[in-house]
Amino acid sequence: MKMGFVYQAAYPPAADHASASLQYADNNFPGHAGWKEIVTLGPLQV
Amino acid sequence: MRLQPTMPTWPRSTFTPAIIALWPGWESSGATRAATPKPSSSTRAPSRSCPCRCTWPNWETCIPRPATRRSQEAVPVGGIHRLLGHINQVLHNRDLALFYADHDIKLDEALALAHKEFEVRHDIYTWDALAWALYKNGKYQEASDAIDNALRPGVSGCSAVLPRRHDRRPAGTNNPGQRPGCKRRSASIPSFTSSTPPLPATTAAVARASRIDREPRTKSCSISDCTFFLPARPGLPAAAHAQSFAHPMGNFSVNHYSKISLENDGIRVSYIIDLAEIPTYQELQQGNITANVADPAVTSFVASRGRSSGVVSAWWSTASRWPCVLLSSQVIFLPAPAACPP
Numbered sequence A: 001m002k003m004g005f006v007y008q009a010a011y012p013p014a015a016d017h018a019s020a021s022l023q024y025a026d027n028n029f030p031g032h033a034g035w036k037e038i039v040t041l042g043p044l045q046v
Numbered sequence B: 001m002r003l004q005p006t007m008p009t010w011p012r013s014t015f016t017p018a019i020i021a022l023w024p025g026w027e028s029s030g031a032t033r034a035a036t037p038k039p040s041s042s043t044r045a046p047s048r049s050c051p052c053r054c055t056w057p058n059w060e061t062c063i064p065r066p067a068t069r070r071s072q073e074a075v076p077v078g079g080i081h082r083l084l085g086h087i088n089q090v091l092h093n094r095d096l097a098l099f100y101a102d103h104d105i106k107l108d109e110a111l112a113l114a115h116k117e118f119e120v121r122h123d124i125y126t127w128d129a130l131a132w133a134l135y136k137n138g139k140y141q142e143a144s145d146a147i148d149n150a151l152r153p154g155v156s157g158c159s160a161v162l163p164r165r166h167d168r169r170p171a172g173t174n175n176p177g178q179r180p181g182c183k184r185r186s187a188s189i190p191s192f193t194s195s196t197p198p199l200p201a202t203t204a205a206v207a208r209a210s211r212i213d214r215e216p217r218t219k220s221c222s223i224s225d226c227t228f229f230l231p232a233r234p235g236l237p238a239a240a241h242a243q244s245f246a247h248p249m250g251n252f253s254v255n256h257y258s259k260i261s262l263e264n265d266g267i268r269v270s271y272i273i274d275l276a277e278i279p280t281y282q283e284l285q286q287g288n289i290t291a292n293v294a295d296p297a298v299t300s301f302v303a304s305r306g307r308s309s310g311v312v313s314a315w316w317s318t319a320s321r322w323p324c325v326l327l328s329s330q331v332i333f334l335p336a337p338a339a340c341p342p
Helices: B017-028 B030-035 B078-087 B093-102 B107-120 B124-136 B140-150 B180-187 B201-213 B277-287 B296-307
Strands: A002-009 A022-025 A036-041 B254-262 B267-275 B313-316 B325-332
Touching: A002 B296, A022 B254, B093 B107, B093 B124, B107 B124, B124 B140, B267 B277, B277 B296, B296 B325
Parallel strands: A036 B254
Antiparallel strands: A002 B267, A002 B325, A022 B313, B254 B267
């Protein structure tokens, strides 16, 4: 069983794109064996 | 273990011919014979109805202690491998091969025995014995291939860790008193077999080791520091093979994939969670659903899982919680092995 979700959110109004940082956490099904992979993609101008 | 006068007497018919045949071999073993007490007059058969009464050998003198297990000189192996060789030349060649490999003796003969066993039997235990013998003989690549074959779905004897196929008969077919409301739930409850012996130790250990090598790795990333680029696992959602395999990470594993992409209008997170057989079964039970994508209840359940808090969370360091919005959700059920939920 594979579940896929797509989330979206706007940039925060006060965010400085040059230095803003995003924290991301995936606490789904903690304690289970398996791999966890996080990929980040972004345009060069960001 | 010594036969006491109070122990029951075994009639001769309960002994298989193989056991009877091996007994002279035990008697001819000097160390075993010396350690085996002679039956006293009180332990002899009391009547003609029980004509066979045997004294068991003293196993402690034959089985090596753990501290001296690897020491060839300290292991009185004569009786044991004679025993294993006499019981059944076909089935227990495997045991004899494992014994030789365990004690690092007659390794070439162990490999020959494993190959000979493999000619007549291809179950998981034979693959395991062959892998162990190959490994002990330094043929590591062939041993690795044998282990892969042992863990291959469909190999006989590997059903110990897999639940049986769902019983999809309609409720009430075999139980007229069952309530109709239990239909869906009973259809998703597999039964587990407990009579099958466990996985061979070698294969199970290697499987655990390979699983440990792939322990989940967690990375924290920053939007402003997107220099590292992890390769995406290729085609995860599109990996619906026509052929069914057990989950490579184990039946209990849960795998996570997150892709955070920066778009012009905001951030988009594509999150895929891959549940192996057992977590899938738990999810199906929790949602009281069946593995049917076309079922509206399944779609609703998955969407609710996506909206629930704690699935993923992301937030800006300069802001409060990230107000993420679920755009879409999808679920697929891959073809599963015969004994597993999808």
